Amino acid sequence: MSTYSIKDLEQLSGIKAHTLRIWEQRYNLLLPKRTDTNIRFYDDADLKLILNVALLNDNGYKISKIAGMSGVEMKEEVIKLTEKTLTHDDQINALTICMVEMDEERFDKVLSTNILKIGFEQTMLNIIYPFMSKIGVLWQTGAINPAQEHFISNLIRQKLIVAIDAQIYKGGGKKFLLYLPEGEHHEISILFAAYLIKLKGHKVIYLGQSTPDDDLDSVYNLHQPEYLMTVITTSPSAENVQEYIDVLSERFNNAKIIVSGYQIVGQDIKLPKNVKSLNYIRQVREYLEEMEEVTIEK
Numbered sequence: 001m002s003t004y005s006i007k008d009l010e011q012l013s014g015i016k017a018h019t020l021r022i023w024e025q026r027y028n029l030l031l032p033k034r035t036d037t038n039i040r041f042y043d044d045a046d047l048k049l050i051l052n053v054a055l056l057n058d059n060g061y062k063i064s065k066i067a068g069m070s071g072v073e074m075k076e077e078v079i080k081l082t083e084k085t086l087t088h089d090d091q092i093n094a095l096t097i098c099m100v101e102m103d104e105e106r107f108d109k110v111l112s113t114n115i116l117k118i119g120f121e122q123t124m125l126n127i128i129y130p131f132m133s134k135i136g137v138l139w140q141t142g143a144i145n146p147a148q149e150h151f152i153s154n155l156i157r158q159k160l161i162v163a164i165d166a167q168i169y170k171g172g173g174k175k176f177l178l179y180l181p182e183g184e185h186h187e188i189s190i191l192f193a194a195y196l197i198k199l200k201g202h203k204v205i206y207l208g209q210s211t212p213d214d215d216l217d218s219v220y221n222l223h224q225p226e227y228l229m230t231v232i233t234t235s236p237s238a239e240n241v242q243e244y245i246d247v248l249s250e251r252f253n254n255a256k257i258i259v260s261g262y263q264i265v266g267q268d269i270k271l272p273k274n275v276k277s278l279n280y281i282r283q284v285r286e287y288l289e290e291m292e293e294v295t296i297e298k
Contacts, residue, residue: 002044008042013053020050027063027067029066030049055090058089088126088127092131095111104151107155108155111128121285157191160191160194163195167199174202175202175203175227176203176204176227176229177207177228178205178207179229180209180210180231181210184235187209189261190229207219228252230259234262242269245271245272258275
């Protein structure tokens, strides 16, 4: 069982801690537990409750009415709402509830509904990425546990793989080799890049997580791609990333190398001539469109 402070509940739900305390006193909405040293804390059931309350309250339900609902009634109302057109924040809140409950069926339904309404790309950019950023921060602060983070990441990864497989390469375009460096396992961004590149009609050679240098060399020499792309989130580390980029540039000096990720964005990295950094994953589409414009001009 995970435990949460009232600040954790505030970050997860968007409801101010002061408001939560008022609701505790006025409606007995939450019943905090206490440690042996008398420090207040909340459990998974409290988090699920407050996430449902936040979603209902944001959509016009009065707190007095919400407080009178049973758990089953509250969940039914939330399900009805998430099947309607809601704001992106509401959908992110709904996904957070699914994460806490580890409800795969409900998570899949929320995602599928959004994909049908606004398309896969916009669902990724406007819902999944903000959601992933939110849970990434919460995981680092201990507000959610690694199992919950892995559960969600794997479900999103499955969606991405299905979307990529649906894009049939018909020949032509450029050749992209996508990979993650040895020790790097954060795959969501590089998978989404693969989807966008394939969607634009280019060929994608995907090596995936933690690619050994020898494997990268072998595949590059075999396919001779025009573009090499990677995302560096944790590996190599900040103190080694400049050297890694420099060596990468020299090893593949005939390719255009595209890099992104936490260890790149906003860091003081000197990029060689054949290396370009992208600050945000949405820039992948922009970069591909710029490539098309250059090709048309030629």
